[in-house]
Amino acid sequence: MAIYNLGSINADHFYRLPHLPKPGETLPAREYSRGLGGKGANQSVAAARAGARVVHIGAVGQDGDWAIARLAEFGVNTNHIARLDMPTGHAIINVDDVGENAIVIYSAANMAQDKGHIRAALMSGGEDDFCILQNETNLVAYAAEIAQNKGMRVVYSAAPFQADKAREVLPFVDILVLNEVEAAQLADALGVTSTHLPVSEVIVTRGARGAAYGAAGTEIEVPAFDVEAVDTTGAGDTWLGFFVAGLDAGMPVKGAMKFAAAGAALQVTRSGTAEAIPDLHEVKAFLEQQLAS
Numbered sequence: 001m002a003i004y005n006l007g008s009i010n011a012d013h014f015y016r017l018p019h020l021p022k023p024g025e026t027l028p029a030r031e032y033s034r035g036l037g038g039k040g041a042n043q044s045v046a047a048a049r050a051g052a053r054v055v056h057i058g059a060v061g062q063d064g065d066w067a068i069a070r071l072a073e074f075g076v077n078t079n080h081i082a083r084l085d086m087p088t089g090h091a092i093i094n095v096d097d098v099g100e101n102a103i104v105i106y107s108a109a110n111m112a113q114d115k116g117h118i119r120a121a122l123m124s125g126g127e128d129d130f131c132i133l134q135n136e137t138n139l140v141a142y143a144a145e146i147a148q149n150k151g152m153r154v155v156y157s158a159a160p161f162q163a164d165k166a167r168e169v170l171p172f173v174d175i176l177v178l179n180e181v182e183a184a185q186l187a188d189a190l191g192v193t194s195t196h197l198p199v200s201e202v203i204v205t206r207g208a209r210g211a212a213y214g215a216a217g218t219e220i221e222v223p224a225f226d227v228e229a230v231d232t233t234g235a236g237d238t239w240l241g242f243f244v245a246g247l248d249a250g251m252p253v254k255g256a257m258k259f260a261a262a263g264a265a266l267q268v269t270r271s272g273t274a275e276a277i278p279d280l281h282e283v284k285a286f287l288e289q290q291l292a293s
Contacts, residue, residue: 001128001248003047004152006057006118006143007040008110008136009067009081011090012233012273020094020102036070037091037273038110039134039159042234045274046241046263047132048075050283052248056081057121058137059109064088074274080121084109089136099229099268105160111138118143127151130244133169135160144172155244158182159236163189175201177240203243203257205236210261213253222257225265225290234273239264242283262287 016031036045040058048054054075059082060067067088072078089110094102118139125131131147133140134157147154156173158166161182166189170176176199178186183204187194194204195214205211210223242263246256262283270276278286 002053002055002125003044003130003132003244003248004055004057004122004125004147005040005044005047005132006113006121006137006140007043007132007134008038008089008107009036009041009056009058009060009064009071010038010105010110011035011067011088012037012093013090014093014095014233014272016271017094017096019096020100033272035272035275036067037093037234038089039136039157039237040110040132041067041071042237042274042277043132043134043157043241043244044071044076045074046238046277047245047248048241049277049279050242050245050259050263051280052245053077055079055121057113057118057143058082059084059113059117061086061088061109064109070274080117082109082113082117084112086112093233093273095231095233095271099232101231101233103233105136107136110136113138115139115142119146122146122150122152125150125152129153130155130248132240132244133157135162135165140165141168141172144169148172153247155240157236157240158186161185170198173199175199175203177203177205177243179205179207179236205239207232207235211239211257213257218253220254220257222254222261224261225286227265227269229268231271231276232268234276235264235268237273238267238277241277258287259283262290
């Protein structure tokens with residue numbers, strides 16, 4: 001069993017600020033750091049840290065060897081990450097004193113991937129495997145169709161939300177994961193209610209209020225754990241990576257959602273994105289502590 005992830009790889013540039021800038025305002029940053037990020041990389045790291053075998057499909061520029069090396073250090077298979085003649089994607093992330101953020105992304109190599117490269121990476125996938133997709137790369141629908149034809153379970157995070165891209169991908173999706181804003185945007189774009197999205201399984205994440213799962217005849221809600229957030233950047237990606245890793249390990253949906261909630265809870269208590277994601281032992285200890293309290 002494996003998780004294949006066609007996902008973005010970014011250099012995340014973090015600036016700690018007293019508050020998020022208003023239009024026209026200039027603020028001095030209290031702290032600066034650079035780390036591995038991108039929705040795809042975060043999800044791959046989370047799934048690998050949760051104990052899954054993860055194959056990342058992506059692209060960086062000639063300046064991106066450090067990102068490939070860092071993914072490998074986290075236990076992610078990096079054999080299908082291309083090096084292109086353009087910059088590695090990057091993000092400017094402003095974080096305020098209560099952990100809220102504002103993010104600007106430059107996609108670069110993430111949006112210049114090749115069909116042959118993606119097809120070759122997915123050819124070894126099969127019915128026991130998962131394929132994770134999101135909207136920070138090109139060729140998402142192309143990869144989704146290949147994965148579906150290979151019998152893989154396709155998990156799609158429709159973020160950042162793009163109506164046209166979502167319409168292309170949804171016919172090939174088994175599990176759709178969105179936050180509340182994205183769910184409303186998608187429902188509006190499709191002319192349906194958020195409870196009638198055209199996917200067999202839908203998960204809506206609700207931040208500090210947890211997450212809700214819906215499928216034919218089944219509804220499950222799992223609350224978030226009460227923690228003091230330091231930085232919420234990457235929390236949704238951490239949740240998704242742990243959730244898919246839980247399913248891959250044979251957990252029922254509710255168990256995988258609780259596993260994911262624990263991973264995200266620990267991640268937001270630390271600064272950073274991929275670098276802040278906890279490992280399997282930390283999450284198990286956290287869950288045992290919650291059970292005992």
